[in-house]
């Protein structure tokens with residue numbers, strides 16, 4: 001009997017029922033799915049809880065010596081996955097024989113990037129999935145290694161058990177090709193149930209088909225406490241349903257039966273869908289091997305590394321640290337409180353087409369805080385936005401799907417294209433969003449900002465001095481010769497010396513030299529202790545820049561103090577009161 005028919009037959013003998021008018025079919029190139037054979041208003045599929053493959057089955061099969069294993073593993077489902085691999089090794093006599101025979105196998109599960117060839121994974125380059133794939137596999141290796149290392153003696157192992165364990169030490173030195181070849185080849189060997197590829201196969205089945213274990217919490221037949229976070233169960237037959245993000249479905253346990261119900265009305269020929277939840281393309285591709293074009297639930301994950309010692313201060317200033325529970329859809333909320341240590345690999349944020357999280361913006365704004373700034377200042381707000389925009393822009397620039405043909409017959413290539421294209425689109429729209437935020441802040445606060453262009457318009461004496469000494473007159477020349485920073489340094493010292501130029505109302509031009517810059521300069525001067533190494537470092541610049549000016553335009557550069565010290569203070573001040581933006585890397589000063 002064909003595998004699907006065999007499965008349905010086994011399930012119905014076990015007591016599962018399917019609404020009239022719903023049939024399971026295997027359609028060429030599309031796999032198994034359920035369809036309506038007539039108009040159906042609401043559909044139901046019920047399976048007895050005893051039919052589910054779950055931790056209690058693993059505990060029963062492996063015996064009481066295995067009882068503590070789930071608590072010692074890195075993943076609560078490790079033992080259940082190993083049990084699935086074990087049952088597959090003697091599928092003919094397994095209580096789940098019909099089910100396991102119907103499950104996809106290596107190498108035909110190649111839609112998931114775990115089984116892609118190195119040429120195919122190379123196309124993911126620059127994306128989150130591309131950079132995390134090998135790390136994801138390494139995590140599964142560690143999870144596998146731990147669980148097989150603590151298997152009790154009483155469980156009989158396959159003949160290759162110790163060779164399998166040798167793989168653990170060797171895999172770290174494997175090239176992508178070697179690893180791929182080993183996984184795909186060895187994964188098809190059913191009898192070798194403690195091998196890594198067998199465990200990976202079981203892990204992929206769990207990713208592809210499992211349901212949250214807590215759904216069975218009201219069942220009487222199952223003695224295991226499923227409240228535990230992340231525990232998972234396999235529900236034969238129900239897991240044949242494909243995914244639609246708009247399907248209206250309910251999952252429940254009633255009278256020791258798992259009940260799937262859909263309230264989406266179906267016409268004859270329509271497919272009956274499950275709803276796997278709001279999943280982005282990254283998760284869909286890795287777990288299920290497909291992507292949804294224009295997926296409304298898609299997002300881009302942005303991991304920001306922050307020294308953990310800065311986090312308490314940032315939290316005090318209103319930053320809300322992202323919590324795992326903020327972005328998982330688990331019904332059972334974890335009681336576990338995150339500790340700062342949980343963030344040592346970085347803080348994870350999700351941007352969508354419509355939304356850039358406020359806390360991500362705030363984080364970037366705090367990351368640019370200078371020692372003068374005790375709370376969120378205008379400079380931090382602008383500089384942070386600018387840094388965030390650049391971070392998103394450079395991440396987007398890493399993605400290139402232009403060489404992947406839109407009509408590729410290779411579904412993996414086609415899915416890569418859909419994935420990358422939408423990731424880029426989301427990042428492009430986030431950049432636009434951040435630019436709008438920058439623009440409105442700049443417009444709203446423009447009287448607090450000082451650009452070099454505006455200094456140029458007002459301070460013609462200064463402008464002329466630069467023509468004489470540096471040979472630049474226009475803004476374009478300054479940008480081209482990359483003199484912006486040097487000119488700002490001079491200007492800050494000029495502001496510091498402002499009282500030397502202003503002797504009366506007639507010194508109109510110098511009256512524009514902002515008093516707040518002078519005050520900030522004095523404050524920075526008081527806080528600056530010069531290191532001898534710094535003096536040596538700045539000496540050259542001083543001699544090349546200030547000394548010639550001092551002689552050529554004494555009415556500016558020979559009034560007040562123009563020593564190496566002022567040059568050093570000016571440099572520190574520019575970093576503290578300025579921020580850089582735009583493609584010209586224009587430095588703008590923000591009034592403190």
Ligand SMILES: C[S@@+](CC[C@H](N)C(=O)[O-])C[C@H]1O[C@@H](n2cnc3c(N)ncnc32)[C@H](O)[C@@H]1O
Nearest residue numbers: 031032033208209239240241242243288289290
């Ligand atoms: C839980 S299984 C469903 C049963 C599966 N169709 C089979 O043949 O065994 C999930 C798999 O079904 C396929 N699938 C589910 N929903 C899909 C969708 N909306 N578009 C494309 N493939 C889908 C993917 O191959 C996915 O890995």
